[in-house]
Amino acid sequence: xxxxxxxxxxxxxxxxxxxxxxxxxxxxxxxxxxxxxxxxxxxxxxxxxxxxxxxxxxxxxxxxxxxxxxxxxxxxxxxxxxxxxxxxxxxxxxxxxxxxxxxxxxxxxxxxxxxxxxxxxxxxxxxxxxxxxxxxxxxxxxxxxxxxxxxxxxxxxxxxxxxxxxxxxxxxxxxxxxxxxxxxxxxxxxxxxxxxxxxxxxxxxxxxxxxxxxxxxxxxxxxxxxxxxxxxxxxxxxxxxxxxxxxxxxxxxxxxxxxxxxxxxxxxxxxxxxxxxxxxxxxxxxxxxxxxxxxxxxxxxxxxxxxxxxxxxxxxxxxxxxxxxxxxxxxxxxxxxxxxxxxxxxxxxxxxxxxxxxxxxxxxxxxxxxxxxxxxxxxxxxxxxxxxxxxxxxxxxxxxxxxxxxxxxxxxxxxxxxxxxxxxxxxxxxxxxxxxxxxxxxxxxxxxxxxxxxxxxxxxxxxxxxxx
Ligand code: 6PG
Numbered sequence: 300x301x302x303x304x305x306x307x308x309x310x311x312x313x314x315x316x317x318x319x320x321x322x323x324x325x326x327x328x329x330x331x332x333x334x335x336x337x338x339x340x341x342x343x344x345x346x347x348x349x350x351x352x353x354x355x356x357x358x359x360x361x362x363x364x365x366x367x368x369x370x371x372x373x374x375x376x377x378x379x380x381x382x383x384x385x386x387x388x389x390x391x392x393x394x395x396x397x398x399x400x401x402x403x404x405x406x407x408x409x410x411x412x413x414x415x416x417x418x419x420x421x422x423x424x425x426x427x428x429x430x431x432x433x434x435x436x437x438x439x440x441x442x443x444x445x446x447x448x449x450x451x452x453x454x455x456x457x458x459x460x461x462x463x464x465x466x467x468x469x470x471x472x473x474x475x476x477x478x479x480x481x482x483x484x485x486x487x488x489x490x491x492x493x494x495x496x497x498x499x500x501x502x503x504x505x506x507x508x509x510x511x512x513x514x515x516x517x518x519x520x521x522x523x524x525x526x527x528x529x530x531x532x533x534x535x536x537x538x539x540x541x542x543x544x545x546x547x548x549x550x551x552x553x554x555x556x557x558x559x560x561x562x563x564x565x566x567x568x569x570x571x572x573x574x575x576x577x578x579x580x581x582x583x584x585x586x587x588x589x590x591x592x593x594x595x596x597x598x599x600x601x602x603x604x605x606x607x608x609x610x611x612x613x614x615x616x617x618x619x620x621x622x623x624x625x626x627x628x629x630x631x632x633x634x635x636x637x638x639x640x641x642x643x644x645x646x647x648x649x650x651x652x653x654x655x656x657x658x659x660x661x662x663x664x665x666x667x668x669x670x671x672x673x674x675x676x677x678x679x680x681x682x683x684x685x686x687x688x689x690x691x692x693x694x695x696x697x698x699x700x701x702x703x704x705x706x707x708x709x710x711x712x713x714x715x716x717x718x719x720x721x722x723x724x725x726x727x728x729x730x731x732x733x734x735x736x737x738x739x740x741x742x743x744x745x746x747x748x749x750x751x752x753x754x755x756x757x758x759x760x761x762x763x764x765x766x767x
Contacts, residue, residue: 301365302364303328303330304328304365305326305367305371306329306330306366306373307366308331308372308373308375309331309333309375309376310374310376311342312375312376313431314375314403314434315333315376317434318373318427318434319353320349321459322459326454328353330353330362331343331354331362332355332362339355339356342355343355359388359392363389363397368396369394370398371452372400374401374402375403376403378404378409382401389420390419390420393419395421396420397420398420398422399420399421400424401413401423401425401479404479404482404486407424407480408476409479410478414443414444414474414475422444424443424444425440425442425478426440427439427440427482428482428661428664429461430663433663437461437462437468437660437661438459438460438461438662439485439658439660440456440468440470441470441479443472443474443476443477443479443481444471445474449471450471460661461660461661462660463670468657470657472649474646474647480569480641483562484634485658486563486566487563487565487577487580487583488631488634488664491583491630495626495718495721496518498708498716499622499623499704500514500538502610502708506607506708507615508609514538515538516535518532518535519539525624525693526623526624526666527666529662529665529666530664531666555590555593557591559587563580563584567584569637569641573640573644576633576636577637578633579720582720586714589716607712607713607714613707614703620700622697622705625693625694625698626701626717626722627666628694628697629685629694630717630721631668632684632690633724635651635683635684636684638651651676652677672690674689675687675688675689701721702722736750739751744763
């Protein structure tokens with residue numbers, strides 16, 4: 300079989316198909332293979348003018364033969380065992396300098412394991428964000444593995460990636476699972492952004508009594524200011540949509556149980572391992588789990604009385620806007636600070652400004668704030684975003700609103716776990732004299748764990764024996 304392609308792709312599901320078309324359109328000829336041959340044929344048949352740039356292959360052997368050596372093959376198969384199975388299936392056909400790129404939502408620990416496994420070919424792990432539309436027209440790409448392997452494939456990846464003011468949103472994040480790690484943090488932030496928007500939506504709906512069209516209008520308007528982002532934009536769109544079945548607002552007929560594939564959970568788990576506080580993201584993950592427990596919520600409402608009360612005074616849309624902005628800044632500060640902790644823990648030189656730059660376009664959390672974040676992180680990557688002058692000034696302005704929103708929500712019975720977690724974190728991180736002296740005294744009391752003293756004196760245990 301003749302060599303027809305610069306690159307191959309395995310797995311023609313939604314994301315794989317979109318990525319293959321993107322490559323065919325913007326990067327060059329591609330060969331594709333899917334486990335089910337009918338899917339490969341249908342994909343090619345529906346590719347329109349791009350079909351000429353696509354070689355549909357019916358066996359793995361044919362796929363490999365169609366790609367110009369040294370080969371590059373993108374895997375877009377479900378994360379987990381299917382990736383290991385596919386790597387094993389490819390091994391007999393590949394040479395040592397062929398390169399396989401796992402572009403699925405892999406757990407970065409799996410990518411670390413694969414990178415260290417001594418595979419008989421080159422291997423990269425690559426986070427791809429932007430959903431189906433992003434994959435088709437320009438995703439954000441977070442690569443991990445050996446830098447020369449990234450450099451080899453970078454021309455194709457930068458050609459298909461989104462770009463921000465001409466700069467491609469595709470970059471190498473570091474060795475091994477660094478790319479998938481950064482994608483994991485992205486998804487944790489994605490969960491938190493979505494949850495905070497949902498909390499504010501709840502306050503609009505149940506607190507201010509706004510109907511979906513008014514909510515759509517508010518989000519639409521917010522999307523023209525500092526909250527401008529893909530997630531606010533689509534929130535306006537979903538709030539404006541009408542259910543074709545009933546004519547009701549689409550949002551009003553959707554069951555309030557959120558699904559998840561688990562990448563947000565990985566962020567929370569990893570943050571715990573790193574001792575990195577990311578309470579907004581953790582709250583967002585917990586909120587998805589709470590949403591799933593519908594039966595318990597029904598029983599809870601039956602026992603404790605009706606759901607939230609209307610907000611009668613003291614809170615309006617400008618407060619909700621500013622609370623969301625403060626929450627968002629605090630959440631990103633946590634996400635970047637977790638990323639900063641991961642570098643030394645894994646031996647990776649993670650470049651925080653590059654990460655922020657890659658997230659400026661193409662990905663689900665793209666927003667106008669990310670360019671300013673990239674600049675603040677470039678000024679001083681070791682400084683919390685909360686302390687960077689631009690964001691500190693914004694927090695000074697917006698935290699009073701966050702405080703009002705969280706207080707009113709608590710008084711009226713609205714559940715706002717992510718916004719509350721943001722505020723609690725802010726208050727903890729701006730308090731010189733906290734309360735952990737009590738914890739240290741307790742630990743010393745029951746376990747003789749010792750403590751440091753404010754006055755520096757060389758006495759590290761309390762007089763508990765005498766006073767107890
Ligand atoms: C993206 C998304 C995408 C997807 C995940 C998370 O960046 O394009 O993060 O990867 O939305 O599957 O979805 P869950 O909400 O199901 O965990």
